[in-house]
Amino acid sequence: QGAVSTVGEALINPDCVTASASAAALFYNKQAGFAAMPFIAVVVAFAFWFVYGLVKKTPFFAKRRQRSRGGLSAPAAPAAAVGGEEEEIPPTPKDKFVVTVTLLVYLIFPQLCAQAFRIFDCKTVAGVQYLAVDLEHPCFTGDHLIAVLTLGVGQLAVYVVGLPLLILFFLRRNRRARGGLKRHVVQVRYGLFYSA
Numbered sequence: 001q002g003a004v005s006t007v008g009e010a011l012i013n014p015d016c017v018t019a020s021a022s023a024a025a026l027f028y029n030k031q032a033g034f035a036a037m038p039f040i041a042v043v044v045a046f047a048f049w050f051v052y053g054l055v056k057k058t059p060f061f062a063k064r065r066q067r068s069r070g071g072l073s074a075p076a077a078p079a080a081a082v083g084g085e086e087e088e089i090p091p092t093p094k095d096k097f098v099v100t101v102t103l104l105v106y107l108i109f110p111q112l113c114a115q116a117f118r119i120f121d122c123k124t125v126a127g128v129q130y131l132a133v134d135l136e137h138p139c140f141t142g143d144h145l146i147a148v149l150t151l152g153v154g155q156l157a158v159y160v161v162g163l164p165l166l167i168l169f170f171l172r173r174n175r176r177a178r179g180g181l182k183r184h185v186v187q188v189r190y191g192l193f194y195s196a
Contacts (some may be wrong), residue, residue, distance in 0.1 A: 072184065
């Protein structure tokens with residue numbers, strides 16, 4: 001029976017290189033790793049693009065600018081209409097950071113959801129529920145109960161529910177802005193989630 005894997009699972013699978021006392025302990029370590037991974041990715045991406053901005057002398061938090069008629073730069077809305085068409089403004093380090101994070105989230109989101117639900121996967125043997133990945137480890141008692149209340153509920157709230165709501169928030173906020181979702185900057189940053 002063939003297994004279908006996601007890109008996130010193929011990129012991050014520590015089973016082969018991790019030695020652990022039990023399958024349950026390895027499973028909990030993986031859960032903690034997957035729970036922390038998006039936060040680590042955001043910090044690394046921020047550090048990279050922040051340093052990139054310093055090297056290129058384009059501060060990370062600089063406002064988008066457009067060319068004015070006098071040749072000077074002036075603060076502007078994210079897109080400027082020229083002859084009814086949007087003028088492309090060079091991306092800022094912040095734009096590149098947002099694109100990096102959205103791409104990473106898009107790639108690993110299925111695996112984050114799968115991991116969040118996997119902690120609740122138990123099998124009943126002789127009337128007792130055991131963790132599916134370790135049939136010697138009882139469910140909803142001891143370590144498993146702690147993992148469910150922290151990692152399980154936390155991942156469901158932050159990733160399964162929180163990430164889609166966060167993307168919806170950004171899309172709705174940008175839809176109300178001048179130019180809406182058709183603005184170049186919005187399509188570059190978030191188009192991955194709605195362009196199809």
